[in-house]
Amino acid sequence: MNNSNFPLRALIVDDEPLARSNLAVLLARDAGILLVGQCSSAEDALAVIPVAKPDLVFLDVEMPECDGFELLERIGPSPDFAIVFVTAHHQFSLRAFEVGALDYLLKPFDDQRFERVLARVKERLRVPGETRRFIIKNGSTLDVVKFSDIDWIEASDYYSTLHAGDKTHMLRRSLADLDMLLAPQGFCRIHRSAIVNLDRVRALEIREDGEYEIVLQCAQRLRMSRRYRKQILKQLGSTLDNFHPGVRN
Known part of the structure; x- marks a missing residue:
């Protein structure tokens, strides 16, 4: 991951053209973000990630043939980039944190929600290690374990x-x-x-x-x-x- 903190190299992985376009527009507004690619499938992402070397990946959960979680399994443990999952289903949020995602965006989201998530992610990447934690389901609660x-x-x-x-x-x-x-x-x-x-x-x-x-x-x-x-x-x-x-x- 880029140790200079900014600009952060961002990659979008989503099978929906409109979703990719919307994310690209929002990211372009932030001078601290450099969009290094857009991928329409997990296969595209597997080819692009080693070349683009992103610091941050906006990853759609539901994609045909290979979803976001399966993509991470194929990449292997401890990828050298941070993850923000993008999903239309709230039930995926827990699993997103279990695999180490920094945050998630629930579709449809507005500009304010996106900006809040991006601000949190940038802050966490600015000070690596301070937010290293597991979030683990324990009955009806989520335990935070640093x-x-x-x-x-x-x-x-x-x-x-x-x-x-x-x-x-x-x-x-x-x-x-x-x-x-x-x-x-x-x-x-x-x-x-x-x-x-x-x-x-x-x-x-x-x-x-x-x-x-x-x-x-x-x-x-x-x-x-x-x-x-x-x-x-x-x-x-x-x-x-x-x-x-x-x-x-």
Whole structure:
């Protein structure tokens, strides 16, 4: 993503010509936006995105053959652009946030609604990381879980369980997906079934059987695979040469 913040490179992906035209007109009014392309299908978008290198994509949910969510699945986890979903159906809003969208526009929308959404998106992209969070459905409520509040994450079949203090949250995303998303935010894979927030690591210990353990500030102990040992020590600013077994209390 463009680190210079502005102008933001925007791409429109929508199968409706009128919808693309309306978005293009609205975006043209903002000097902080550079429209780098318009795509009428997911296939077009797959070809254009690597070339146009957008910072921000306005993505229609319902498109023939391949919808917006399927397009993101084909692109892969942690795309290098922000997403604003455009949809005529309110029920897609939750799923939009679950896949990491910054915002969504509900069709039909007026100029004021568009301007409010664009202002929020620009502000969030101006200060990356401050709005990094998951929004997770919990019964009739939506839980907001900041990345920085997460202690560790464990794999749970097709879901992942986020541990944040004394609370847990089930998220329908694979651990591999979350690993790619959270690695730039200071998280590290320690085992095939666990990721930790490195800011929450209190100590590293070697057990009597030679296995490595990570001790978190919340007192949770997690086994560390030897496969990830060098990576973890490097990210913690240590080396194998000066790493010695911890002492249990």
